[in-house]
Amino acid sequence: MCTDADHGDDRGDLGRRALLVTGAATALTLGTMSFADAAEGSSSTRTLTGTLPPGAPDFVYLPVEVPRGVREIRVAxxxxxxxxxxxxQNNALDIGLFDERGTALGGEGFRGWSGGARSEFFVRADDATPGYVPGPVRAGTWHIALGPYTVAPDGLPYTVTVTLTHGEPGETPVPSYPPQRARGRGRAWYRGDCHLHSWYSDGRRTPAEIGALARAAGLDFINTSDHNTQSAHAHWADVAGDDLLVMLGEEITTRNGHVVALGTDPGTFVDWRYRARDNRWAKYADRIRRAGGLVVPAHPHATCIGCGWKFGFGEADAVEVWNGPYTADDEVSLADWDNTLVSYARSRGSGGRGSWLPAMGNSDAHRDPDRVGGPQTVVLADDLTWAAIQAGIRAGHAYVAETKDVEVAFTASGGRGRTAGLGERLAVAADTPVTVTLEVRGAPGCTLHIVTDEGTLFTSAPLPDSGTGTATWHTTPSYAAYVRAEVRHPATVPGLPGALTAFTNPIFLGA
Structure with missing residues (x-):
C-alpha cells in the first residue's frame, strides 16, 4: 500500500497480488493506493511500479481510495x-478507469477507456480527456484498469502515477446528442460509413473533421464507433445536419474479435471484458439490441491480435465483409459470408425458415491517409432516419461501393412479371426462367461478375473508360438458390481475383 506522503512509491509485485474471478474471466487486483484528506487547492500524488508476467490476466485492477473533496483525478x-x-510479440498495455460504483461487468462504474492511445488522462465533473466521461469524483474505491494486450517473454514492467487535486467539483455539462432524422429524399438509396474512429478513442480526427470528410465522400449517414467507450456521443450534435445523419455506437473490442454497435441510444455503454469461452457474448449482443442498435461483427478475418471474430454469427444482424482498403482478409471474409448464404439456402431446402446474414462495408478510418467512405454501404431506405437506415441494413437492401462514384443496380425477374431486388426473394417455381440484370456506373476497366451458390457463373469483359456497363444472365431457381453481384478491378496477381470495386447482397430465388 502506498504511504500517505506527498509522493509514495510501491511495487505491484506478483507476490502481493490477489487473483479474483469476475464471473467472466480471471482478473488481477493489485494492492490499494490510498490518499488522505487534504486542503482545498492542494494535490497529492502516488506512484506504483510493477511487472506483469507472460500469461497475465486480461485485466489488472489498481484500487485507488479517493477521499472526499476531490475535484480531479489524473492518471499517467x-x-x-x-x-x-x-x-x-512485444509489450503493449491498455488503460481505463472505473469509479466508486465498481468494475462489475456491465455495471455503472465505467468512466472511460483510452486503450493504448494515451499515456495520461484526467476526469473531473466539468471535463475529461477524450475517451473518458465527465462527472463528479466521488469518495470511494476507484479502479484503474490495465489491459496487458501482449506481454513479452521477460514480462511487462509498468509504472502508474495517480494525482488527486482537491477542491470544488464544478458542474457536469448536460449532454446534447445528434437528432435521429435528417432531411432525406423519401425512399431512396443512401450512402453511409458505420465504422469510424475519432480522437475519443485511437483516432486522430475530431468529430468536426470526420463530418467534413464524410460530406466530401458523398455520405448521407455515419455511425460513431470509438473503441470501448461512449464518451464521444455528446460531441456529435454540431456535426449532424440536414445533409448528414449521425448515428451513435461503439466498437466493442474484445480479445476474440470486434463488433460494431450500430445506432444505439445516446450514452449507451457496452462492456467488452470477456472472451468467447466466457459465454457472455449473447448478453451483450442483447444489450446492443435493447438499446436500439444493430450487432455487426467487424473485419471478422483481420489478422491483428484479438481482431478475428470467434463468437459465431448467431447473434449478428449484419456482418462487415469489407473493411477499409480491400485486402486478402476481406477476400476471406467475402468467401466466409458467401458460405453463410449457402447454409441458409440449404436450411430452407430442408424445410427451415431461419434468417440470413446481410453484408456491409465500412472504412474503419482512424487518421490520415485513411479514407472516410472507403468503402461505403449504399442502403435502400424509406427515409434518412436511424430507424429506416437500420431497417434497410437488417433487410439486406444494400450494396457496398468503393467510392461515391460507383453505382450498382441489380435485379432478378421471372414468372408473371415478378421482380426482386437486393435482399429480396423472387418467389417463383423451381423451373421458372429467371433473368438477372446488373447495371454499373463509375467503374472504368472493371469486370462484372454474377455469383451463385455454385460460384461465379458469369464474368464480363472489362468496362470501357466511361465506367458504365450492363450484364444479363439467365438461370432458374433449381440451378441457382441465390444470385449476387461483384464488380472487380483487374487482377494484379495471376490466379487471384482483382480487388472489389463493389458487391451486393443476394437476391434469393425460388418459392
Missing amino acids: YTYTKATVPAGT
Missing part, C-alpha cells in the same frame, strides 16, 4: 518495450 502511466526475437 508508462511501460517498457522489451528486446524480443523476430516473430515474438
Whole structure:
C-alpha cells in the first residue's frame, strides 16, 4: 500500500497480488493506493511500479481510495518495450478507469477507456480527456484498469502515477446528442460509413473533421464507433445536419474479435471484458439490441491480435465483409459470408425458415491517409432516419461501393412479371426462367461478375473508360438458390481475383 506522503512509491509485485474471478474471466487486483484528506487547492500524488508476467490476466485492477473533496483525478502511466526475437510479440498495455460504483461487468462504474492511445488522462465533473466521461469524483474505491494486450517473454514492467487535486467539483455539462432524422429524399438509396474512429478513442480526427470528410465522400449517414467507450456521443450534435445523419455506437473490442454497435441510444455503454469461452457474448449482443442498435461483427478475418471474430454469427444482424482498403482478409471474409448464404439456402431446402446474414462495408478510418467512405454501404431506405437506415441494413437492401462514384443496380425477374431486388426473394417455381440484370456506373476497366451458390457463373469483359456497363444472365431457381453481384478491378496477381470495386447482397430465388 502506498504511504500517505506527498509522493509514495510501491511495487505491484506478483507476490502481493490477489487473483479474483469476475464471473467472466480471471482478473488481477493489485494492492490499494490510498490518499488522505487534504486542503482545498492542494494535490497529492502516488506512484506504483510493477511487472506483469507472460500469461497475465486480461485485466489488472489498481484500487485507488479517493477521499472526499476531490475535484480531479489524473492518471499517467508508462511501460517498457522489451528486446524480443523476430516473430515474438512485444509489450503493449491498455488503460481505463472505473469509479466508486465498481468494475462489475456491465455495471455503472465505467468512466472511460483510452486503450493504448494515451499515456495520461484526467476526469473531473466539468471535463475529461477524450475517451473518458465527465462527472463528479466521488469518495470511494476507484479502479484503474490495465489491459496487458501482449506481454513479452521477460514480462511487462509498468509504472502508474495517480494525482488527486482537491477542491470544488464544478458542474457536469448536460449532454446534447445528434437528432435521429435528417432531411432525406423519401425512399431512396443512401450512402453511409458505420465504422469510424475519432480522437475519443485511437483516432486522430475530431468529430468536426470526420463530418467534413464524410460530406466530401458523398455520405448521407455515419455511425460513431470509438473503441470501448461512449464518451464521444455528446460531441456529435454540431456535426449532424440536414445533409448528414449521425448515428451513435461503439466498437466493442474484445480479445476474440470486434463488433460494431450500430445506432444505439445516446450514452449507451457496452462492456467488452470477456472472451468467447466466457459465454457472455449473447448478453451483450442483447444489450446492443435493447438499446436500439444493430450487432455487426467487424473485419471478422483481420489478422491483428484479438481482431478475428470467434463468437459465431448467431447473434449478428449484419456482418462487415469489407473493411477499409480491400485486402486478402476481406477476400476471406467475402468467401466466409458467401458460405453463410449457402447454409441458409440449404436450411430452407430442408424445410427451415431461419434468417440470413446481410453484408456491409465500412472504412474503419482512424487518421490520415485513411479514407472516410472507403468503402461505403449504399442502403435502400424509406427515409434518412436511424430507424429506416437500420431497417434497410437488417433487410439486406444494400450494396457496398468503393467510392461515391460507383453505382450498382441489380435485379432478378421471372414468372408473371415478378421482380426482386437486393435482399429480396423472387418467389417463383423451381423451373421458372429467371433473368438477372446488373447495371454499373463509375467503374472504368472493371469486370462484372454474377455469383451463385455454385460460384461465379458469369464474368464480363472489362468496362470501357466511361465506367458504365450492363450484364444479363439467365438461370432458374433449381440451378441457382441465390444470385449476387461483384464488380472487380483487374487482377494484379495471376490466379487471384482483382480487388472489389463493389458487391451486393443476394437476391434469393425460388418459392
